[in-house]
Amino acid sequence: MLNPGDYSLCDLAITTALTAVAQTPIQDLEGMIAATIDFKFSYGSGGTTCKVWVQVTSDDGQTWKDIACRAFTTSSSIKTINVSGLTPVTTAITPTDGAMADDTTQDGILGSAMRVKITTTGTYANTLLSVKINAR
Amino acid sequence: MNSLLAQLDRRLARRGEPIYLRRQVNAGVANTYVQIRMPAIVRALTVEQLIGNITQQNFFIITSPTEIYRQQWPGGKTPAATGAIIAPSDFRIPNTSDVLFLRGAQKSIQRVAPVFDRGELIRLEINVLG
Numbered sequence: 001m002l003n004p005g006d007y008s009l010c011d012l013a014i015t016t017a018l019t020a021v022a023q024t025p026i027q028d029l030e031g032m033i034a035a036t037i038d039f040k041f042s043y044g045s046g047g048t049t050c051k052v053w054v055q056v057t058s059d060d061g062q063t064w065k066d067i068a069c070r071a072f073t074t075s076s077s078i079k080t081i082n083v084s085g086l087t088p089v090t091t092a093i094t095p096t097d098g099a100m101a102d103d104t105t106q107d108g109i110l111g112s113a114m115r116v117k118i119t120t121t122g123t124y125a126n127t128l129l130s131v132k133i134n135a136r
Numbered sequence: 137m138n139s140l141l142a143q144l145d146r147r148l149a150r151r152g153e154p155i156y157l158r159r160q161v162n163a164g165v166a167n168t169y170v171q172i173r174m175p176a177i178v179r180a181l182t183v184e185q186l187i188g189n190i191t192q193q194n195f196f197i198i199t200s201p202t203e204i205y206r207q208q209w210p211g212g213k214t215p216a217a218t219g220a221i222i223a224p225s226d227f228r229i230p231n232t233s234d235v236l237f238l239r240g241a242q243k244s245i246q247r248v249a250p251v252f253d254r255g256e257l258i259r260l261e262i263n264v265l266g
Binding site: 003005007008009010011012013014021023024025026027028040042044076115116125126127128130131132 | 163
């Protein structure tokens, strides 16, 4: 990989409801063969649900594919997953964009850029969402 | 690449010392941050510059946006600001809410002066205190 390292996909204070709000992507990840993804949800008060989809693209951002979804509610939580680009995916999958089921992961699919898309319901206060990756 | 930026990057590669730039996001008691290591030229102020409230705790830092581009600091953001930095309001330019670590100590950023050449950010001049 040309640019291995730690990147922040989002560090965001969650307040009013967000509907499928995509963050700016981390780019230049060509050659990435694995990524460890850390989700940190620091709950304050209010709010109902917070869903985060990690997405990759292989067509310069024209289309984005969900590779992981993590759902949070009203408690602080830290979740970590690792995905590998070397895992064979020989049965075709149908990519989704912000529709992957809660707490599921699609291994074996990576791309040249990565971003998160966020949907929240309710109004959170003093709540923080952080998604960081270690790409290599 | 802009020739002035390339010149600064060469100088930083030869003579720069490491600094750490950190952006923190707070929400109540929760906080998180994004930090990068970058080379910089660090100058203590001269006798002539130590006037008024300016003390020897002030440092003048010259650095380049190249590491900010390369490490994609501070990461994904809601505004769709992509491409080259062309305006001082760009979120990738350090601001006075960020902190900087220099020679083992945390410094607060007092002032950031982005220098542009033909619309491209070529240099960051930062005054820190601490």
